[in-house]
Amino acid sequence: MARFLTKEQLEGFEKYKYNSIDTSVLSNYVMHPFWNWCVQFCPVWVAPNLLTFSGFLLTVFNFLLFSYYDYGFHALTEENVTNDHIPSWVWALTAVNLFVAYTLDGIDGKQARRTGTSGPLGELFDHGLDSYSAVLIPTCLYSIFGRDELSPLRFFFVVWNIFINFSAMLTSQTVIIWNIYKSYRDRTGKMRSFWEAVRPLVPVLTFFTLSALWAIYSPTNIIERGPRLFYLLIGTIFSNINCRLIVAQMSDTRCEILNGLLLPYALVMGVVFLFRVSPMAELMLLTLLTIGCSIAHIYYGTKVVQEMCDHFKIQCFHIKSKIQ
Template sequence: SFSVFIFLIVLLTSFDKSDAVDTNPLSVYVMQPIWDKIIKIVPLWIAPNVLTFSGFVMILVNYFLISFYDWDYTASGTSPGLVPTWVWLFSAFTTFCAYTLDSIDGKHARRTQSSSPLGELFDHGLDSWATSIFVLSFFSVCSRDNGKTGVSVYTMYIYLSVVLFNFMCSHWEKYNTGVLFLPWGYDLSQVLIAAYLLTGAVGVEVWHKPFLFGYYITDVLVILLIGKCPDLAHLKKTLKNGSLYEGLLPLVSPLLLFILLTVWVVLSPGNILAKQPRLFLWMVGVAFSNVICKVIICQMSSTRPELFHWFLFPLALVVYAAISGLLGWTEEMALAIFTVSVTAAHVHYGICVVSGQLSKHFNIYIFSLKKRVEE
C-alpha cells in the first residue's frame, strides 16, 4: 500500500500551496504584513524545505530543553525556580521563529517557483507533529496539579487530544472539499509566545493566582485553545465525496486510536499517565501525527484511506496486555519501548516518503533548489 500511495501522489505535479484559506484576523491583518517583509530578506538560493525543517528543529530543541528541567511537569508548581528564566524567554524566541518560518515557507516556495507535492507533504507532515510538541511544551508553564493549583495529567491528555483532533479536522475538510481551511487555533502559538514572555518576566507564580472572577489565566488560555476547534462550517456545497461512508472514512482510524489510548489511560492498573505523563503524551502526539500524515497523502492524491491504520494493531495488543494485568510492573517499560518504536517508525516513514520516493520522482533535492542528477 505504501508504493500505491506514493505512485498516486506523483500524479499531482501541479500542486500549489495557495489552496489554503486563512480567515484569522490576527493572521490577515497583523502577521501577513510582517511575513511579507520578512520573506524579502530570505536569500533566493535557500530551499523552502530548509525553512520548514529549521522551524521544526527549533520546536524540538525547545521541547527537549524544557523536558530537561521539567520531565514530570511539576517544576513550575512545587519548585517554581527549577526552570531558569532564560528558558522561558528562549521558548518565546523559538516559538516565534518556528511559527514565522512555517508561515513563510509557502510564500518562499512560490517566490522561487519551487512548489511541489513534496513540499506540501513535508510542511503539513511536520506540522502534524509540531502541533503536539507545541502543546506539550506549554504544559510546563501550567504545571501539573499539586492539589492546589495546576492542571491534572488527565486534563492535559484531553486538551492535547482536542488540539490534535482540530488539526485532523482541517485535513479531513480538505479531503472532502479540496480546500484547506486553516483553523483559528493555528495561531495558538502566538498566544504561547505571550505566555512564555509573561512567565519569564514575572515568574510562573502568575499562573497560580486567580485572574478574573476567580478564574485563572490558564482557564482563559484553555478557552482560546478549544474555542475555535469545532470549525466544520465549510462542509457546504464543495463536497467531493458523494457517499457519507467515503466522507467519514478518514476519521475511523483517529477515533479508534483515541478510544484505545483513552481505555489505556482510564483502565491502567499502574496509572500509567500519572507515572509517565511526558512519555505517554509524546507517544500520543507521534501516533496521531502518523495517522494524520496518511490522511494528508490520501487528500493530496484523491485516494481512499485505509480503514485501519497499522499502528492500531500493536497498540491494541499493548493496551490489552496492560489493562489485563499481563504487563504487571513492566507497564512503564512497555510504554517506553512502544514509544521509541512508534517514534522510530514515524521518522522512518517520513524519510522513505519524502527522501526515498518523492525526491527521486520529482528529480529534486529536499534541502536544495538544484535538480538531482538523473540516474
C-alpha cells in the same frame, strides 16, 4: 525495497494544485505583512523546506529542553517532589525559539513562490511537521501550569482537543469535504457512499478511543507516572495518521481505514490490561512502544519525502539552479 507511495498516489500528486483563501483579519493585516517583510531577507538559494525543517527543529529543541528541566511537570507544583527547577533563561530562549519557528513556518510558502519551487512536496512536508508540533509545543506549555493547576489526565484531553481541531482543520475536514463533493458526481458519474465520506475519521476516532481507555483505566495509572512519554507517543501516532490522510487527500486516493501503528499500540494495551503487569513493566512497555513508533514514523516520513523527490526529480533541501 518496500515503497510507501503507490503509482496511483504519485500520479495524483502531479495533478494536485494548492488552493486556499485566508480570510483572517489577523493574518491579512498583521501576520502576512510581517512575513512578507521577513522573507525579503531570506536568500533566494535557501530551499523552502529547509526553513520549514529548521522551524520544526526549534520545537524539538524546546521539547528536549523542558524534558531535561521538568520531565514530570513537577517544577511549578507546591510540593515539587522531584526538586526540579526551570531557569529563567529557559523560558526566554523557548519564547524566542517559538517565535522564530512560527515565523519560519509562515514564510516557507512565500519563499517557495518567490523561488518558483512551489509543489506538493512542500505542502506535505509543512503540514506533516506541523502535525508533530501539535504535541511538542503544548507539552512545553504544560510546564507553565504544572500538576497543581492541571492534572496529567486532564492535560491529555487538552492535547486531544488540539489534535481534533488540527485534524479537522488541516486533514480530515478537507478530505471529508473533498469526498462528499466527489460523492455526488465523480468522473464516472457514480455516487459515492456516505461511508467513503467519513472514512478518514475512522483512524482518528479509533486512536482516540484506545488512548483514552489506556489513560483512564491503566492498572498502574500510567498517565500519572509517565505523562511526557505518553504525550509523545500519542503525538507520534497522531502525526503518522495525519500524514497518511494528507497524502490521500493531495493525491485524490482512498485513505487507509486503520493506521499500522495502532496494531502494536493495541497489542501493548492488551498485555497491560489482560496480565495486569507491574508499574515498572507498564512503564517499560510504554517506553519501548514510544521508541518503536517514533522510529517507524520518522522512517515513514523520510521514505515518503525521498520517493516524492525521486518522482519529481527534485531535492528536498536544495534548489536547482535555473541557469543550469
